[in-house]
Amino acid sequence: MEIITQELPPIGTNAVLLLDQTRKEAVLIDAPEGAHAWAVQKSQEHNCELIALVLTHGHWDHILDAHKMAAEEIPIYAHPADQPLYTSPERMASFALPGIDLIPVPVNHWIEDGAELQLLGQTLQIRHVPGHCPGNILIYCEEHNFAAVGDAIFAGSVGRYDLPGGDGPLLMDSIRQQIYTLPDDTTLYPGHGPTTTVGKEKTSNPFVRGDATS
Secondary structure, eight states: OEEEEEEETTTTEEEEEEEETTTTEEEEEOOOTTHHHHHHHHHHHTTOEEEEEEOSOOOHHHHTTHHHHHHTTOOEEEOGGGHHHHHOGGGGTTTSOTTOOOOOOOOOEEOOTTOEEEETTEEEEEEEOOSSSTTOEEEEETTTTEEEEETSEETTEEOOOSSTTOOHHHHHHHIIIIITTSOTTOEEEESSSOOEEHHHHHHHOSSOOSSTTO
């Protein structure tokens, strides 16, 4: 499997593309503005077909291009706790950028904590990591030792919890229970900023360490 990332507008949101050239398939994680064209181009360059979109959560900057995937009948996976954001994204207008078109996302595969997606010949494990918003998930691939974590945690920081549906103590608990229980050498792909590892965040993240005293 090859993993390609791209920071996209309007606020520097990461899209993550998983490619398997043997199976000639690709899976996109998150769909900020421009993600559709970028993912299609990269898939074609690797002689792959885009077969699924997995959304880490329903915040506006992660879903702007999702409707374009839906128009091509690409299956879309997401956690049901964020269903109101997918079906009525206009409720995010108060904290989205002015002038942004917020188009509903027709999710057709609702995935809960503990689900296992069989994609690209891999098992992608779903863990529910609420706190930044109710439906944030991570997508973990044990075989390739990585997790896409949405906006739960960043390199040296954590996701905001002052937006509607946010909960600071819940987020910290979610990070400890769902992220810090992954192997220390697991590469983390956050929704914003550079990659990091579980071990690095457990020992140096100033918001939530891997011990009970943080």
